Amino acid sequence: MTDTLQRKPVSQVANSDCFTEESLSKLKEIMYEMRAEAGNHLFWEGDAADKLYFLKRGQVKITKASDEGKSFILYVYNTGDLFGQVDPFQNSVHSFNAEVTENSIIGVIQQKDLEVLLWQHGDLAVEFMKWMGLMHRMTQTKFRDLMMFGKPGALCSTLIRLCNTYGKNHGSEIVITKKLTNSELADMIGATRESVNRMLGDLKRANIIAMENNYIVVKDLPYLRDICQCENCPVDMCRI
Structure with missing residues (x-):
């Protein structure tokens, strides 16, 4: 085994696989693109939660900080993943921090644009609910492992x-x-x-x-x- 192993492509399942190609194409149409360097933050705990992020290339980790300053890594997102916190309540804020760990290209979806798209396309709305359900189940299983075992x-x-x-x-x-x-x-x-x-x-x-x-x-x-x-x-x- 050599160090070249790290450069070989790794097959990953992106959480955006919840969407059909047609639906994902609709989401990409309302994105605007941004670049973020490693070490930067997309958002901090307490910032307004009014966007979703689609990772076109790179890596982002989602963390939660304790009162003692201890950082807990909740998720690590890779190319093809959709993430963010969009709630049906006004003035919703992020519960976590999002740190860019590799130089990344990210598609940003504004909540107001997403709401219009979901109103227009019922099939996309159903797939969006499946994606939200997947994210909740991922969180539940992680906390289950921590609390029970x-x-x-x-x-x-x-x-x-x-x-x-x-x-x-x-x-x-x-x-x-x-x-x-x-x-x-x-x-x-x-x-x-x-x-x-x-x-x-x-x-x-x-x-x-x-x-x-x-x-x-x-x-x-x-x-x-x-x-x-x-x-x-x-x-x-x-x-x-």
Whole structure:
């Protein structure tokens, strides 16, 4: 295995797959394009929530900050994903922060333009409801893993989601082609870096995972599924 692995294309399921090509084309017609550099924020918690964002290229992570300053990574969005918070209430504000982690090209949809489009096209409105339902289910399953199975279960669930999002088969093993620090994994499950170090060490000693060239290699996926009592959710839901 070499470092060229990171540059190979990874098959990902975008949440915009909820829409037909025709509906997605309608959404793209009302977008305006913006470019954002890594390190910038699209919005902060408390900003007005009156836009949706379509990631044409790049990566954005959605985070929540605690009163103690701890950051929790709720989502990581990749090319083809639609995200944002549009509520049917006036003066709605964002509950999370959106940080650009790679130089990105983003299509922005204004809420007022979206509302007109949904009024005009009932089939698009139905697909939009399916997308909203998918996003809610993704959030529910993540919090379920955190609350019901503790930090080890949340870590195993996160590794499964990483396999579905960035995994490539390598014989009987799955290589997670995105390099992540233990601090980033800790932020994904609301744990400390030290506890993630210890849990990963336990998984390595049990021959469940391995590290090769700083990539996580999952050697025993069924074990991870047993720990978090995997419900075999669809891949479009079980993603990071």
